[in-house]
Amino acid sequence: METKFSSKLSDVRLHYKIWLSDEKETGIMGDGKWRMLKLIEEKGSMKAACDELGYTYRRTWGNLKKIEKFFGFPLLEKQRGGSDGGHTALTEEGKRLVRAFDAFHKTLDHQIQDGFDKFLLELKK
Amino acid sequence: METKFSSKLSDVRLHYKIWLSDEKETGIMGDGKWRMLKLIEEKGSMKAACDELGYTYRRTWGNLKKIEKFFGFPLLEKQRGGSDGGHTALTEEGKRLVRAFDAFHKTLDHQIQDGFDKFLLELKK
DNA sequence: TAACGATATGTTAGGTAATGCATATCGCCA
């Protein structure tokens, strides 16, 4: 059936974000840092990852420091100097965190898409 | 099993947000406006709803105007003057939108909680 | 018709976050 919503909903998009906080509601890690960690793992370089995501190095550096401060142990193994100037890799814990977030997102992506489809259908009927 | 994460995760909380945008990624409506519309429906007053949620009237007024601008038809029926100073109700479309969001959230709340539980388990094992 | 309370809307100040700039350090390699 046609409703007033019908014509408007064709290019409406859904977005979502999940993030972890501590008990004081201070953000620890969300989608942005998750993507950043993933890309650092892939590229082996913080700078390369920043360039690709369009974040400034300065900002990213501060953000990642916050996560490590919360957890109290390093998620990154950073190396300065060398022929390539330096590189950054994930520690075992860093990789574990990224993988857990990956799995979470993978499931959620489907569920949210389903929910969104139903939402649109509901408005159109 | 114990991992480095175990002790840190006891008071980690998960938050999430969903929102709609147009094709230019301009936000249309998210959880904040959804809650506001719900409360306006319940209270019959924009001011009362703002007071309860702790938002300023000014901000809310601007936000709701944006949604209506996008959809191109009113979600609110506003009345100025009268013994009570005025009141605000939802149109049929407003109610429909709120109900669809309600249903979406209800399903999602459970799914996200499930996903989060698995996420924590994954980090601890 | 004066008062009241809610809606309507412009304007401005203030606080937080992102950006940009600057500089220091590090360790391989030519």
Added chain:
DNA sequence: TGGCGATATGCATTACCTAACATATCGTTA
């Protein structure tokens, strides 16, 4: 041993979002 490229970090500036302030308008009721 000097240069290069990436990590490390302080600091000033900007940009944006929100709060706060200030009125104006409206229609019923006393």
